[in-house]
Amino acid sequence: MKNSLRSRKKVSEEIDLDMVPIMNMFLVLIPFLLMSASFFHLRAINTSVPVLAQGSSLQEEKSDIKLTVIVELEEKGIHLSAISDEVDSSVIDSFEEQVAVTDSDEYPMDALSTSLRRIKAQYPASDTLIIIPESNVIYDTIIRTMDVARSSDESELFPNVVLSGKVG
């Protein structure tokens, strides 16, 4: 009787897992991973500078007409214009726009986005935008303009962004 009670006690005894070696391993792994981990995720914006290209003599259909949009970042604001060999100059002139900086010296990115969407809606094949900043415009403003130029409200606008200095 006594023997059977003792054996039952033995079975019900809890087995303690020795976690200390695992803890030691974790303590070594975590500082190592923390040292090599990066908390800033780097992304990239593809861009290019203007290069000499040979002109194409192919006639394109009207739906494929492409405009090249020019965004000039000036000290006082943004000057928007467009160029194209296939579109009438009066139409091209209608896209010309000057948007002044706000009172807090912020560039009017919302107004720029609206204008770019309007051009894209009329000429959906257009995909190139040239940014021409003045020499005192900071890099952060250029990047923000690139963001606005590439996409707006999850729709793609002008994926080919070219950065150029002012000629002359």
Add this chain to the structure above:
Amino acid sequence: MALGRSRRNRTQFIPPKLQITSMMDMFTIILIFLLFSFSNDIQAIKIDKDIQLPKSSAQTDYSDTLRLVVSQDKLWLGDEIVDRIEDGKIIGLSQINVQDSNLYQKLCTYREKTLHGGKGEAKSNQILFLCDRRLSFRTINNVIKTASMAGFPNFQFGVLKQ
């Protein structure tokens, strides 16, 4: 006799048991998080702590290409300091004789090496450009112009995820 009773009355010392289960749980979560963030990165890039990269909504991953880093006082090509920058002006980079500049010559050397090394044109003519967001276009333009003249017209602007 009295001594024997007091010994019997003294409570036996039991070593305390550490409850490490919750700590283990925490460590496991941290470990999984770190392992996941580790696997997402293509290649970790070390840049100077003084450089403030701009934030952008861009989603494209950067390529493993030649790095051109512009801080407020230095210009790096890869891990090597090429020139110093003072008040936004790159010392040793003249607008008239771009070919004589250190940056131009180093870029040309790199280009020839990669072309002969068989890495291919597509990879060799692109530069990962990491620049401080406070710098003016005057400084950036000089670097970009020199790079494009040296045969690198395509750039990837390195930005921080917004």
